[in-house]
Amino acid sequence: MSQDPVESLCIGVDLGNTRVKCWALGAAADWQQGLSLADQQAIRSAAWLDRVMQWRDQLVHSLPIASAQPAVEWVIASVQATITGRFCDRITSHFPSDRFRVLSSADVPLRTRLPARQKIGIDRLLTSWVAWQNNRRGEPGPTIVADAGSALTIDWTGVEGEFRGGAILPGVQLQLQSLGEHIPALSAAVESIIQQHLSPQPATSVPSFPGMDTESAIAVGVYTSAAAAIDRFVQQVELESATRVQLWLTGGDAPRIAPWLKSQYRLEPDLMRDAINRLIYV
Ligand SMILES: Nc1ncnc2c1ncn2[C@@H]1O[C@H](COP(=O)(O)OP(=O)(O)OP(=O)(O)O)[C@@H](O)[C@H]1O
Ligand SMILES: CC(C)(CO)[C@@H](O)C(=O)NCCC(=O)O
Ligand SMILES: [K+]
Incomplete structure (x- = not known):
């Protein structure tokens, strides 16, 4: 019997400055409904990469076809190049057959006359x-x-x-943090707002x-x-x-x-x- 993947799964990733957000895309977007798997994990924390790998496991196990070994492709929009490298390395070490595609500004079909298109955040x-x-x-x-x-x-x-x-x-958040860090009289009030x-x-x-x-x-x-x-x-x-x-x-x-x-x-x-x-x- 063929062990070939019977379904493919595409995961969208928004690697921001503070948080990473992952979503199943296309038809699979429905499969995660009600499972609250849209992971929102602070990049600062040590465990965020593990959390994303766990989420990917859970997502695949929630596919409607239980025996499927879907071909997984990650489509990554990142504003942090170094972290993107670590992210892709982790995917490869956990799930060697997963593919990934890191979007660049050239992938976005929007014209611009700005002098340095490649420097504009994705x-x-x-x-x-x-x-x-x-x-x-x-x-x-x-x-x-x-x-x-x-x-x-x-x-x-x-x-x-x-x-x-x-x-x-x-x-x-950054405005709040800078008030809290630089103006001692405001730090308690800021902490409470941030919480x-x-x-x-x-x-x-x-x-x-x-x-x-x-x-x-x-x-x-x-x-x-x-x-x-x-x-x-x-x-x-x-x-x-x-x-x-x-x-x-x-x-x-x-x-x-x-x-x-x-x-x-x-x-x-x-x-x-x-x-x-x-x-x-x-
Ligand atoms: N669980 C959470 N963790 C961190 N920020 C949160 C959370 N929930 C809400 N926020 C709010 O969301 C803001 C961050 O927004 P968002 O997640 O869009 O940013 P980001 O992805 O880190 O930033 P960017 O996309 O600009 O790099 C914070 O300023 C905070 O006030
Ligand atoms: C401005 C941010 C940090 C907003 O997330 C991001 O888009 C970025 O890193 N941009 C690069 C600089 C620019 O857009 O001109
Ligand atoms: K953003």
């Missing part, structure tokens, strides 16, 4: 490309993606699909305005600064292009920034997954 290009694709089906207009991760990036793509560049600033952020419970309330104690003043400060940067960027693009823009909001801190925005937006927590999926399957 996350910026991928999310901009998929948001622009989505916009084409709706109202035409420039696309802006605000990705609130470790860094907050805000990027502009023209109506014809040209990546125009953007803005990069410290993300919410709330990391709790699996979604935020229940938006801090009231203005902040009436240290914690809420810090929260109002960092959220309004992120939201104001995004609103200002939107305003500038609208001014320069004389049309309404479509703003997409993604990244771990997007839901907390959203209530402070004046601009209309669409919140898409998994824009990176959608982008990798679309790149591979469409």
Whole structure:
């Protein structure tokens, strides 16, 4: 009897600055529903590579065809080259027949006239490309993606699909950490906000305005600064292009920034997954 793989499985990986996110793509995306296997593991921790390998094992065992030895391909979008090397080495040592493909900026079908395309973060290009694709089906207009991760990036793509560049600033968590580390009087309040952020419970309330104690003043400060940067960027693009823009909001801190925005937006927590999926399957 043939031992050949009967199914193939594609796993999308977003290797960010703080977290790694993995998803089964294509048809297999459904197989993991209800198993909460979308691993979100801090890269700083020693065990993160083991966690991903465990997740890959669990995912394969959850395939509907019990005897399958699927051919597994990892499609990796990474902003950290050194860690990508370690990641691929680990995959090869655990699962020698797994294949991987590391995406580069040349894989993203978005034009740009920027001088150094290869230096633009793959996350910026991928999310901009998929948001622009989505916009084409709706109202035409420039696309802006605000990705609130470790860094907050805000990027502009023209109506014809040209990546125009953007803005990069410290993300919410980084702003909080720098306050906590450099201003002793604020470190306890910052610690408490960070703990709330990391709790699996979604935020229940938006801090009231203005902040009436240290914690809420810090929260109002960092959220309004992120939201104001995004609103200002939107305003500038609208001014320069004389049309309404479509703003997409993604990244771990997007839901907390959203209530402070004046601009209309669409919140898409998994824009990176959608982008990798679309790149591979469409
Ligand atoms: N379990 C968690 N671990 C770390 N950050 C979390 C967690 N849950 C929510 N967050 C929030 O998500 C933010 C990180 O967002 P995201 O996961 O998009 O970033 P990232 O992948 O590290 O960054 P980037 O993609 O910019 O490199 C943190 O600032 C934090 O506030
Ligand atoms: C800006 C970040 C860190 C955001 O994740 C990433 O896109 C990156 O490492 N970019 C490289 C520099 C650039 O995009 O111009
Ligand atoms: K990101």
